[in-house]
Amino acid sequence: MLNNQPLNMLPVDIQRDWFATLQRYVAPQAKGHFYLVDIRRSGSKDWQSQRITVMVIDENGFPIPNVRVAFSYSTADRYIYTPDFLWTPPSPQRAFIVPTQGDGTIDQVQGSMVKQGEPGGVMVYCLEAEYSSDAIIGLGMLSDHTGVIVTFQLRRNGVLSVADRISELEERVKGLGG
Numbered sequence: 001m002l003n004n005q006p007l008n009m010l011p012v013d014i015q016r017d018w019f020a021t022l023q024r025y026v027a028p029q030a031k032g033h034f035y036l037v038d039i040r041r042s043g044s045k046d047w048q049s050q051r052i053t054v055m056v057i058d059e060n061g062f063p064i065p066n067v068r069v070a071f072s073y074s075t076a077d078r079y080i081y082t083p084d085f086l087w088t089p090p091s092p093q094r095a096f097i098v099p100t101q102g103d104g105t106i107d108q109v110q111g112s113m114v115k116q117g118e119p120g121g122v123m124v125y126c127l128e129a130e131y132s133s134d135a136i137i138g139l140g141m142l143s144d145h146t147g148v149i150v151t152f153q154l155r156r157n158g159v160l161s162v163a164d165r166i167s168e169l170e171e172r173v174k175g176l177g178g
Helices: 012-018 162-175
Strands: 021-025 032-041 051-057 068-072 096-099 105-109 122-126 132-139 148-156
Touching: 012 032, 051 068, 051 122, 096 105, 122 148, 132 148
Parallel strands: 032 132, 051 148
Antiparallel strands: 021 132, 032 148, 051 105, 068 096, 068 122, 122 132
């Protein structure tokens, strides 16, 4: 069980090496939000090299299968979001959209590299009708074949994690003088 905190900015090395940025697309009418809680580089010679790997977890840190992840880039197919969406996904609505597997992960192999001094050409976000999502803009593969590993955590409105519930109970016990 993890007690993740949403990132308010990307780590310095990700900003420096990828020229990437974090955008938060919180929609007040959505039933929750996918927050970016971790982003790190992959090894340059491991199986995650040349990939953007995305993991999606719930409030308790458990993997969520079948969450659609959008890998958006200029030549990707256009998509149309339906009227049941409670938020507006980032523009342009072009993406390779693929669901997370049973272990809550999905990845995309990168064919082209991030050019020195320029951001990568891929934006990544979760694309579900009921939940808005953070987006990372400017991802891709570095020239040494290093990719990134991204973790989004779903925080549904009105749902407390087990860790938060335990903390709440501990505070109540303290208040009783126990």
